[in-house]
Structure formats: structure tokens, C-alpha cells
Amino acid sequence: MMSAVGDNIQKIREEIAKAALRSGREPSAVRLMAVTKTVDDDRILEAIEAGVDIMGENYIQEAKRKIETMDVTVKWHMIGHLQSNKAKYAVRLFDMVHSVDRMGLAAELDKRSAAAGRVTSILIEVNVSGEESKRGVRSDDAPALVREIARLDNLSIRGLMTMPPWCDDPEDARPYFAALRELRDRIVAEEIPGIGMRELSMGMSGDYRVAVEEGATIVRVGTAIFGARVY
Numbered sequence: 001m002m003s004a005v006g007d008n009i010q011k012i013r014e015e016i017a018k019a020a021l022r023s024g025r026e027p028s029a030v031r032l033m034a035v036t037k038t039v040d041d042d043r044i045l046e047a048i049e050a051g052v053d054i055m056g057e058n059y060i061q062e063a064k065r066k067i068e069t070m071d072v073t074v075k076w077h078m079i080g081h082l083q084s085n086k087a088k089y090a091v092r093l094f095d096m097v098h099s100v101d102r103m104g105l106a107a108e109l110d111k112r113s114a115a116a117g118r119v120t121s122i123l124i125e126v127n128v129s130g131e132e133s134k135r136g137v138r139s140d141d142a143p144a145l146v147r148e149i150a151r152l153d154n155l156s157i158r159g160l161m162t163m164p165p166w167c168d169d170p171e172d173a174r175p176y177f178a179a180l181r182e183l184r185d186r187i188v189a190e191e192i193p194g195i196g197m198r199e200l201s202m203g204m205s206g207d208y209r210v211a212v213e214e215g216a217t218i219v220r221v222g223t224a225i226f227g228a229r230v231y
């Protein structure tokens with residue numbers, strides 16, 4: 001019998017496929033990340049059982065415990081705010097960091113990656129709305145940040161990530177998703193050596209369908225898979 005988590009994942013996959021087809025994209029071009037902050041190991045295992053192979057975590061401590069004790073072969077991505085002094089843990093624990101939004105953090109991740117003998121995949125987090133309270137580099141400043149980070153040998157830029165302002169109606173998020181895609185296209189046109197711009201990490205439980213229609217390649221879904229978070 002399929003678990004509730006498994007049922008939810010199956011429905012979300014169907015919705016992702018429909019949204020992709022509506023916009024003339026291949027469903028396989030979109031990867032589903034299960035956002036597992038506060039979620040216990042048993043339910044994470046149900047998600048893995050249902051075929052999800054990317055887990056998104058927000059906090060180093062919590063992620064470290066899960067990654068080191070759960071015996072699973074999935075990818076773990078860091079999607080939360082990262083302090084520079086935690087860069088050394090992030091490099092060891094994660095396959096990708098979605099929340100790089102400043103040169104100081106990038107430099108620290110690069111240094112720690114070099115020390116660990118690895119290259120860390122990253123996304124640049126962009127504050128598309130320009131709201132004061134939001135993390136992320138401003139859209140206008142993003143190309144310069146990408147050019148600067150592109151020179152670091154031990155980081156590999158793979159694309160962009162955003163969180164739109166919170167809204168009731170997912171349609172209200174559409175302009176922000178479209179803006180991230182257009183920013184990506186502008187950066188691609190610059191032909192900056194040594195970077196990739198394939199990934200657009202955007203869309204959460206309430207608005208992932210719209211994000212897929214606007215070009216998301218990774219959607220980050222928590223509540224719609226696991227139910228409301230209990231802190």
C-alpha cells in the first residue's frame with residue numbers, strides 16, 4: 001500500500017508533468033526536491049521509497065544529523081541561509097548549495113572546497129522582488145556576482161534560485177519566476193567561461209505548477225508532501 005507521503009508525491013509528479021507539457025517542456029526536465037526540514041526520518045524514508053532522490057535542508061545541525069545517521073543514497077541540497085562560518089560543514093555535507101548570495105560566502109565555500117579536495121556545485125540566490133526583508137543578490141547585481149564567483153576554481157555555478165514574496169494566489173508569483181528565467185537568459189548571453197546556467201530552482205508547495213510553466217528545473221516542495229511542519 002502506498003503511504004500518504006507516497007500518494008502526495010505521485011500527485012505532485014502528475015501536476016509537474018501536466019505543467020511541463022502545458023508550457024511545451026519535457027516532464028523529465030523538472031526534478032522534485034523534498035524539503036525535509038523538521039521532517040522525521042521515517043517520513044523521509046517514505047519519500048525516498050516513492051522515488052524522490054533530492055532532499056532539501058535548511059539548517060546545518062539538523063542536516064548533519066540526518067545525513068550522517070540515515071543510510072541512504074540520495075542527494076542533499078542546502079536551501080537555507082548559510083553563514084560563512086558554517087561553510088566548511090556545508091561543503092562536506094551537501095551536493096549543492098542553493099543559497100549563495102554574496103562574495104564573502106562564495107570565497108569561504110571555495111576555500112573550504114579546495115581544502116576538502118572537491119568542487120562544490122552552487123546556485124546563486126536572487127532577490128527578484130527587491131524586498132528589503134528578502135535574502136539574495138539583487139537582480140541588477142547578479143551578473144557581476146556570477147562573473148566574480150566564476151573565477152573561483154572550487155565552485156561550480158549551475159544556475160539561479162529564488163523565493164518570490166509570499167502570496168495567496170500562485171499567479172502573483174508568476175512575474176518573479178519569469179524574471180528569474182529572463183535574468184538567466186541575460187547571464188547566458190554574456191558567455192561567462194566556466195559556468196552553467198541550466199538550473200532554475202523555484203516553486204514551492206503553493207506555486208510549483210506556475211514555476212514549472214515558467215521554466216523551473218528544480219521545485220522545492222515540503223508541506224504538499226509531508227503536511228504542515230511542526231517546529
Ligand SMILES: *Cc1c(COP(=O)(O)O)cnc(C)c1O
Nearest residue numbers: 035079204205220221222223224
Ligand atoms: C521551507 C522551504 C521550502 C518548502 O516550502 P513549502 O511551502 O513547505 O513547500 C522551499 N524552499 C525553501 C528555501 C524553504 O526554506
